[in-house]
Amino acid sequence: MSKKKPTGKNGLVYSTDPDFKFEAEDQQVVETVSPDKQLLRVRLDTKQRGGKAVTLVTGFTGLTEDLEALGKQLKNFCGTGGSVKGGEAIVQGDQREKVLQWLLKNGYAKTRKV
Numbered sequence: 001m002s003k004k005k006p007t008g009k010n011g012l013v014y015s016t017d018p019d020f021k022f023e024a025e026d027q028q029v030v031e032t033v034s035p036d037k038q039l040l041r042v043r044l045d046t047k048q049r050g051g052k053a054v055t056l057v058t059g060f061t062g063l064t065e066d067l068e069a070l071g072k073q074l075k076n077f078c079g080t081g082g083s084v085k086g087g088e089a090i091v092q093g094d095q096r097e098k099v100l101q102w103l104l105k106n107g108y109a110k111t112r113k114v
Helices: 064-078 096-105
Strands: 041-045 054-058 082-085 088-092
Touching: 041 096, 054 064, 054 096, 064 082, 064 088, 064 096
Parallel strands: none
Antiparallel strands: 041 054, 054 088, 082 088
16 A cells, blocks of 8 residues: 555656646536436345345435435434445344335425345
8 A cells, every 4th residue: 555645646656747727627526416307226235245235325416515415314213223325224133124114294396125
């Protein structure tokens, strides 16, 4: 593992062009879509988890902070642990029915169980 600090310039280290000016790419801020327009999918997953089952909520469109808040509310409702990683809310155990019930009750009308 390298101990060098990342340059933050997409690998650009040096340019011989005297008129070169580095322009960072503008990252677009994705606004959180309203709950009635979210296309969420609720599914059970056991891969890469040592045989333990987890409930995944995928398809969330919006800010990471809003997804973390949703994950926290789902974990609190189900009374279990979990996390938010890679754009997915993870709830420990087979909680598909509870998660689907909570999402539909809170306005996520286009939610489906896969």
